[in-house]
Amino acid sequence: MFSPLIDELMAALRCLPSVGPKSAQRMAMQLLEHDRAGALKLADCLVRAVEGVERCQRCRTLTEQELCGVCSNTRRDNTLLCVVETPADVLAIEQAGSYQGKYFVLLGHLSPIDGIGPEDIGIDQLLMLLDQEPITEIILATNPTMEGEATAYYISEKAQRAGITVTRIAHGVPLGGELEYIDGGTLAHAFSSRRAIT
Amino acid sequence: MFSPLIDELMAALRCLPSVGPKSAQRMAMQLLEHDRAGALKLADCLVRAVEGVERCQRCRTLTEQELCGVCSNTRRDNTLLCVVETPADVLAIEQAGSYQGKYFVLLGHLSPIDGIGPEDIGIDQLLMLLDQEPITEIILATNPTMEGEATAYYISEKAQRAGITVTRIAHGVPLGGELEYIDGGTLAHAFSSRRAIT
Ligand SMILES: [Zn+2]
Ligand SMILES: [Zn+2]
Numbered sequence: 001m002f003s004p005l006i007d008e009l010m011a012a013l014r015c016l017p018s019v020g021p022k023s024a025q026r027m028a029m030q031l032l033e034h035d036r037a038g039a040l041k042l043a044d045c046l047v048r049a050v051e052g053v054e055r056c057q058r059c060r061t062l063t064e065q066e067l068c069g070v071c072s073n074t075r076r077d078n079t080l081l082c083v084v085e086t087p088a089d090v091l092a093i094e095q096a097g098s099y100q101g102k103y104f105v106l107l108g109h110l111s112p113i114d115g116i117g118p119e120d121i122g123i124d125q126l127l128m129l130l131d132q133e134p135i136t137e138i139i140l141a142t143n144p145t146m147e148g149e150a151t152a153y154y155i156s157e158k159a160q161r162a163g164i165t166v167t168r169i170a171h172g173v174p175l176g177g178e179l180e181y182i183d184g185g186t187l188a189h190a191f192s193s194r195r196a197i198t
Numbered sequence: 199m200f201s202p203l204i205d206e207l208m209a210a211l212r213c214l215p216s217v218g219p220k221s222a223q224r225m226a227m228q229l230l231e232h233d234r235a236g237a238l239k240l241a242d243c244l245v246r247a248v249e250g251v252e253r254c255q256r257c258r259t260l261t262e263q264e265l266c267g268v269c270s271n272t273r274r275d276n277t278l279l280c281v282v283e284t285p286a287d288v289l290a291i292e293q294a295g296s297y298q299g300k301y302f303v304l305l306g307h308l309s310p311i312d313g314i315g316p317e318d319i320g321i322d323q324l325l326m327l328l329d330q331e332p333i334t335e336i337i338l339a340t341n342p343t344m345e346g347e348a349t350a351y352y353i354s355e356k357a358q359r360a361g362i363t364v365t366r367i368a369h370g371v372p373l374g375g376e377l378e379y380i381d382g383g384t385l386a387h388a389f390s391s392r393r394a395i396t
Contacts, residue, residue: 003261005247012243015236016214017228023216028247029286030215032260036248038213043244045210046229046237049203053230062230063201088227 006032058129060105060122061087070094070103077101081129082139083155085109085148089141101139104129109147110154121151123158130162137165144171144189204230256327258303258320259285268292268301275299279327280337281353283307283346287339299337302327307345308352319349321356328360335363342369342387 006028013024031039055061056068063069070076070090080101084090090103106121118124129135138159142148156166172190173182182190204226211222229237253259254266261267268274268288278299282288288301304319316322327333336357340346354364370388371380380388 003251003263003266005243005250005262006260009243009247012236012240015229015233015240016225018221018224025289026216026286027214029260029284029289031213031244032247032251033285035213038210039244039248042210042213043241043248045203045207046241046244049207049226049230050234050237050241052203053201062204062227064203065201068201086227087231088224091223091227 056105059090059103060107060125061090061103079134079136080139081133081135081137082141083126083152084141085143085151093141106142106151109142109145109151111147118154123155126155127158127162130159130164135164137167140166140168254303257288257301258305258323259288259301277332277334278337279331279333279335280339281324281350282339283341283349291339304340304349307340307343307349309345316352321353324353325356325360328357328362333362335365338364338366 009032010021010024010028013019013027014021019027049064052064053062054064056063056071057066058071059068061068061070065072077100080099081104082093082099082101083104083106084093085106085108087105090105093099093103104122104126106126108116108121110116110118110121130138138155140152140155142152152168156168159166170193171186172193173179173186179187207230208219208222208226211217211225212219217225247262250262251260252262254261254269255264256269257266259266259268263270275298278297279302280291280297280299281302281304282291283304283306285303288303291297291301302320302324304324306314306319308314308316308319328336336353338350338353340350350366354366357364368391369384370391371377371384377385
């Protein structure tokens with residue numbers, strides 16, 4: 001509008017999730033008017049992260065080291081392996097703070113229609129881990145979507161054949177969730193997965 | 199958490215307005231997993247904007263040129279001068295698309311309690327413009343806060359003494375605004391500024 005550089009910056013900020021034109025404008029103005037040091041720091045972090053961050057050799061999450069912080073942590077329980085779809089899922093579980101085992105990140109889910117088969121989600125590497133590590137239980141935390149369920153089913157078949165206990169995290173009404181605001185699919189699942197009170 | 203570089207990136211993203219820990223995390227994951235090219239482009243734009251963008255010599259908005267796009271546009275009406283507090287205000291008015299005159303940006307407002315006097319908001323430069331340019335009307339678009347009103351009053355005194363027409367943009371209930379959701383101050387102002395239907 002009054003400056004090509006600012007227009008370009010506003011356009012570039014749109015690569016961030018849920019940043020529309022209005023937010024991008026507010027961000028550009030805020031940085032240029034009040035936080036140029038923060039803007040330079042952000043630029044520096046972006047470049048270093050893009051150049052440095054790759055995949056953990058063992059679990060495939062994002063890290064700049066050969067092994068991520070969880071995989072290299074000898075105090076984690078290596079008899080438990082939680083299987084998730086994305087590194088963001090690992091972050092979410094870590095922030096919940098109660099899980100003490102290790103992870104394996106599929107980086108996706110089975111989707112025959114998109115040509116995504118077992119080899120694309122690291123099943124070979126997962127089976128190798130089951131072989132090499134003292135894993136006794138696999139906790140399947142793929143998403144409760146059709147593809148996530150199919151992926152969970154596929155892995156459970158393989159793991160049970162290897163003699164390993166397989167569990168699936170519970171799905172249902174979130175704690176503190178009000179029934180009237182829960183979507184129908186979740187409610188239906190919550191009913192069909194109901195348990196007897198003992 | 200599992201990577202110092204990612205933690206640093208998430209912290210750096212917090213310099214963006216209304217980006218909390220959860221959004222910063224989502225942004226970092228999205229960029230590293232799905233848009234590394236976008237991340238590098240953003241870093242590049244940040245650095246070039248911080249290094250290149252300064253103030254327009256005439257109106258004090260943000261630009262990397264000596265004169266901003268509005269000031270250097272000979273098709274704008276240079277008998278109208280709209281006075282605003284910030285470059286973001288200029289952007290907002292430009293996006294509304296109906297104003298065809300020029301601007302002057304105060305970069306703040308009078309605030310004796312914070313030691314901000316006329317010299318800090320460029321009043322000298324503003325008076326010089328009134329002297330050098332064929333301005334016939336000043337439109338005061340400072341914010342409808344106590345400081346914004348005081349600043350508008352101060353400028354109107356100076357400009358009227360120079361024989362220039364001074365106007366203030368209208369404040370009241372926004373078009374499409376529902377009365378029940380409008381704050382009390384705005385409503386009170388809308389009532390006290392009511393006009394006879396002619
Ligand atoms: Zn790892
Ligand atoms: Zn200008």
